[in-house]
Amino acid sequence: VDISHFVTRPPVVTIMGHVDHGKTSLLDKIRSSKVASGEAGGITQHISAYTIEQSGQKITFVDTPGHAAFSAMRARGADVTDIVIIVVAADDGVMPQTEEVISHAKASGCPIIVAVNKMDKETANMDMVKAQMAEREMTPVDWGGDVEFIGVSAHTGMGIDDLLENILLQAEILELKADPKAKVKAAVVEASLEKGRGPVATVIVQNGILRLGDNIVCDTTYGRVKAITNDLGKPVKELGLSETGTVLGLNEVPAAGAIMVGQDSDKEARDIATKRAEHARAKELSKSTKVSLEEMSGLIAEGKIKQLPVIIKTDVAGSLEAIKGSLEKIQNDEVKVKVVHAGVGGITESDLVLASASEGCIILGFNVRPTGSVKNKAKADGVTINTYSIIYDLIDDVKDALSGMMS
Numbered sequence: 366v367d368i369s370h371f372v373t374r375p376p377v378v379t380i381m382g383h384v385d386h387g388k389t390s391l392l393d394k395i396r397s398s399k400v401a402s403g404e405a406g407g408i409t410q411h412i413s414a415y416t417i418e419q420s421g422q423k424i425t426f427v428d429t430p431g432h433a434a435f436s437a438m439r440a441r442g443a444d445v446t447d448i449v450i451i452v453v454a455a456d457d458g459v460m461p462q463t464e465e466v467i468s469h470a471k472a473s474g475c476p477i478i479v480a481v482n483k484m485d486k487e488t489a490n491m492d493m494v495k496a497q498m499a500e501r502e503m504t505p506v507d508w509g510g511d512v513e514f515i516g517v518s519a520h521t522g523m524g525i526d527d528l529l530e531n532i533l534l535q536a537e538i539l540e541l542k543a544d545p546k547a548k549v550k551a552a553v554v555e556a557s558l559e560k561g562r563g564p565v566a567t568v569i570v571q572n573g574i575l576r577l578g579d580n581i582v583c584d585t586t587y588g589r590v591k592a593i594t595n596d597l598g599k600p601v602k603e604l605g606l607s608e609t610g611t612v613l614g615l616n617e618v619p620a621a622g623a624i625m626v627g628q629d630s631d632k633e634a635r636d637i638a639t640k641r642a643e644h645a646r647a648k649e650l651s652k653s654t655k656v657s658l659e660e661m662s663g664l665i666a667e668g669k670i671k672q673l674p675v676i677i678k679t680d681v682a683g684s685l686e687a688i689k690g691s692l693e694k695i696q697n698d699e700v701k702v703k704v705v706h707a708g709v710g711g712i713t714e715s716d717l718v719l720a721s722a723s724e725g726c727i728i729l730g731f732n733v734r735p736t737g738s739v740k741n742k743a744k745a746d747g748v749t750i751n752t753y754s755i756i757y758d759l760i761d762d763v764k765d766a767l768s769g770m771m772s
């Protein structure tokens with residue numbers, strides 16, 4: 366690989382948090398205070414991704430429709446995010462969805478920055494938030510941990526510069542590189558069918574440059590780029606590294622998380638997409654992707670995997686702690702249990718998505734069940750859910766799997 370063309374690319378940042386803690390407000394405030402003043406007034410509609418400039422450096426922000434969507438994209442192979450911002454309202458503190466977000470963010474392996482929002486409120490309590498987060502292994506830097514907490518207000522704009530400077534610092538550590546001369550590769554963050562325009566995909570360029578006229582294949586869809594608009598809605602001829610905008614010209618609507626790749630000819634693009642569509646149909650028919658605890662046990666016995674990722678859901682906090690504690694203790698020298706997420710409550714779609722995003726991950730329920738629709742979706746997605754009503758049965762199953770004795 367010739368690396369001589371590699372350049373530093375801007376970081377891509379995803380904002381997640383409990384509902385109403387201010388994700389959208391924060392994104393809007395950052396955008397309106399950081400785009401060139403002439404254009405600021407023109408921004409009316411909320412879009413799913415945009416790029417700003419801070420201290421002469423670019424940062425791209427993505428607003429996911431939720432943390433489940435974030436992990437769903439990762440499950441599809443679209444690791445667009447470099448840095449995760451977890452928003453916590455300074456008056457509310459950690460809420461159930463904040464806990465889910467922490468698990469999703471940790472599973473992604475991205476560096477995390479905590480933005481403590483609504484600091485303008487009289488009831489704001491930074492120390493409370495820090496304490497609650499520290500309890501969840503998110504210890505603030507000033508408490509001896511490694512997570513930056515930045516107090517912000519999406520209403521007054523306070524702390525936003527601080528937040529952006531912190532993002533740039535993290536980005537520097539990550540040394541994000543890409544090759545503008547490479548074949549274009551872009552991730553779809555959102556896509557829809559628009560009247561009179563056809564399939565419209567909002568993308569973030571991950572490598573190369575996306576240009577008008579490019580032949581592209583995007584999962585099972587393909588086409589030729591016939592129009593591009595940038596994040597301000599203006600028609601442009603190209604999108605550069607980490608830049609975002611919408612693309613017209615695909616034959617069908619791709620899924621969020623699909624990767625768009627440039628091809629040498631339109632025939633090549635069509636052939637690849639067609640083959641993939643056939644393959645996807647065949648796979649759909651066979652549905653053999655499901656990994657059971659028995660199969661994981663077999664893989665462990667063969668030494669092919671070193672850890673068993675699990676998600677634990679229980680009816681009450683007491684049993685959650687007991688199960689989590691026991692599972693983390695049963696490890697021999699080579700293999701161990703990795704608790705991807707542990708929470709109280711029924712098995713939800715968010716759990717499924719998180720499981721799909723971590724290879725071989727199994728959901729263990731104690732005295733809780735998936736609802737009908739979640740059960741069906743698990744089947745379709747190939748995610749194993751094992752439910753138990755006796756703690757020892759659950760622990761014994763996992764023990765057996767770890768020692769490779771189930772197969």
Ligand code: GDP
Pocket residue numbers: 382383384385386387388389390391482483484485486517518519520521
């Ligand atoms: P989201 O659900 O996380 O996207 O939250 P929104 O951005 O929709 O905000 C939820 C509510 O909190 C709205 O009523 C906002 O006006 C309010 N809000 C958001 N940020 C702030 C802030 O910094 N200070 C105060 N006082 N209110 C805020």
Ligand code: MG
Pocket residue numbers: 388389390
């Ligand atoms: Mg919102």
